[in-house]
Amino acid sequence: MARTAIWTSISRALTADIGEGRFATGDRLPTEAQLAARFGVNRHTVRRALADMADQGLVHARRGAGVFVTARPTDYPIGRRVRFHQNVAAGGQVPAKRILSLVTRVADQREATALDLATGDPVHVYDGLSLADDQPIAIFQSVFPAQRLPGVLMALEETQSVTEALKLSGVTDYTRISTRLTAKLATATQALHLRIAEGAPILRSVGINADDAGVPVEYGRTWFAGDRVTLTLNADD
Template sequence: MARTPIWRSIADTLSGEIADGHYRPGDKLPTEAQLAARFGVNRHTVRHALSALVETGTIHTRRGAGAFVAQTPTDYPIGKRVRFHQNLRAAGRTPAKQVLSVTTRLASPDERDALALDATAQVHAYDGLSLADEYPIALFRSVFPAEPFPTLPAALAASASVTAALRAEGVSDYTRAWTRLTAKSATATQALHLRIAEGAPILRSVGLNVDADGRPVELGRTWFAGDRVTLTLAEDV
């Protein structure tokens, strides 16, 4: 008579407990040592069970931090008007942004091309982390022409909101001119910020926003954790 492997039984038990709501999305599971004591097995058996749950997308692990219940993917519309806070609230999530850095520097060649700048132009570069329900879902870098927006860095540091910062500079509305999506693998730094494994799938979005007169105001790059966001095409009015 065939017997269920112990590691499979542990994986099924944990999967059932997650499904029953014992652990919520983003919660940390007990340590390998705690699980080994609970089930009366060695840590190698527990590690095998956790690996099986990682393969099914039920949990994810982070070196030195432990195992965490996977988040339910958030619907994130990509359309004419892409607004982070609005998108997350519409999906029933609580949005937040963490400012990583705001700097002013010379524009790179691709930034000059996208923003229609000359060779000596400077830009404001805003790097940050987007969170849903206090959990990271994306890294982003927004680049703005510096000359027309001299006080933008202070506004970004104060509010973390691109929409609010641009409004303070007189840009009442802006729309997406184009968007490009590319599949990538997470670098070590990206993985650290997003709490995913190095090499895990991420989706990079590159987009250009323009004001009501069609002038470029923002070149944005966003790296979404592949298992936490479902990008959808939206028809904006």
């Protein structure tokens, strides 16, 4: 069984420190010498761990001053109304989305069951990247029933917002009728998009949204970078 590189373990430990609030945005991390003493390694190993964190956008170095925390975890409420832009903006960060793919294809069995379709019925699929302050925090895939919402792909291309695209398609409001959360490890592709290490912890959310009549309009899966997002469950929204 392959052993985890020491620098990787240090990077994950320091990332956890940031995620758990021990270091806030703008804080200076301990010096290389202090970190080397903490982890019982040489400064070169510490430097490699800090470089990995810098590649992920978590820290940045200031010449002669030290290494400082760049990112802070994004609070992300999950309840009956999950709205990405509202969630991120409420935490004082700037939300953005990037389209990775917009396609129409046939539904697989899982998607068909979630959306109350027959296997093989057409669905519109939106794959994208969610960002907070230009930092990628999640990859997502939203699947919509094509026959019920024929114009949703065009609306998504224009707005990059599920809420706005559904409004343009006649769905004025929708609510979450189910959510499942599962811990996962990032694949190579997910790690590339999220700028994290392959095998880093991520959290997968699987949800179904329905319109006012209770008809499913979206089946969504989201993979959150584990140390960049704090998920909170709201029971009363």
